[in-house]
Amino acid sequence: MSRFDRLFATLKAKNEGAFVPFVTLCDPDFERSFEIIETLISNGVDALELGFPFSDPLLDGPVIQAANKRALDAGYSTDACFEMIGKIRAKYPDIPIGLLLCANLVFVPTQDVFFKRCAETGVDAVLIADVPLLAADEFIQTAKKYAIQSVFICPPNADQATIERIANLTEGYTYLVSRAGVTSAENQAHASNLDNLVESLKRSNSAPILQGFGIAKPEQVKEALALGCDGAISGSAIVKIIEANLANQTQLLAELAEFVQAMKRATK
Template sequence: MTTTRDGASRFEALFAALDEKNEGAFVPFLMLNDPTAEDSMEIIRTVVEAGADVLELGVPFSDPVADGPTIQGSHIRALDNGATVDNSLNLVRQIREEFPDTPVGMLIYGNVPFTRGLNKFYEEFGAAGADAILIPDVPVREGAPFAAAAEKAGVAPVFIAPARASERTLEGVAKYSKGYIYAVSRDGVTGTEQESQTLGLDEVVANI
């Protein structure tokens, strides 16, 4: 499993094992290079030792429109300390080397693949060891070329199933997502702001 370029396979193996034990997955989100590369690796080692089943990793970006103040702060700290896409890729390589069987899902904003080129972007992250990539500001209706480039590189494309999504949107999410689907149970950005309306997760999953 450590040499595969099929990004969905680590997720499938993990979910099958958890299903046999009737357990859910512990999936912490961590920002790469926050506040530094060294600190980032220490945090990642700590959460894996504490039982993380999957690592969801962010790449610092200047305009994280889908995130609230807490995660925005992690983007800014990392960027202020010199974070780049290239040194984020280096961290992914190090993480894959240290944790060869842990599924790694990436959350990366759309400017990165647009700037680097879709094929190069997915090849780089796939070769570094990423299993899946979610691009939160690319809706599934625009996702076909991203999914095609991802699968060509052996990376599982992941799309968001919004709260109260239409049947057409959910069909697209199911068609293009591999490995897992990112189901959203609340409107608004990440965080705890009171104006966002929350649905029960059971309701969201049932809608999918």
């Protein structure tokens, strides 16, 4: 079993959902970013979803765009991110690690080189946000070669054929997008058909479902679980805490700890 598979089996046995944070690696710099990861893990997150700094993040709203820029302006890129993942894996051998990034970060080094580095540093799963399902096969083949799970997004307008293809392809977890648009903690409106999507994904035997986009409060975690999701992903709300405390790392870590504890409590 993969780390994600073990995680969801363990949580199911405890009748508990997963809380997964998203952060951009090396924001605002390497050492502070690692301290942020340590704080997330020590305060109860179940897995990590990590982004690499990129100049043109397609799904990201202003908050995560700014995180990308901070990391890039500080001189960090893919090499530093893989170095940090290796450091995370060495200290936390059991935490599931997923990447959410754009295809150029895979294409530029070549798929083979990229997924090999994922395997060497301890990545479990990769979601390439701008690869459509119809073009996914070549990425899946290379990922499988290195035992990396391929994760796919279920959009709010997915039809049954799309749902069935997602369920057939996605491994580790299924990323259920709450609404159309880009990431944002402010836009907390969710599509009205999420319950139908969850039901259809489950009927199609999809991998466990994590709901993301606009997840910023414990009540929303509870709502995701009530819909039948297996957990929730929160990104912009976490990155806003980082952005608001760039001048005070101690305060940043304290606020992160409080936020994570509240969100994790909502999964129980």
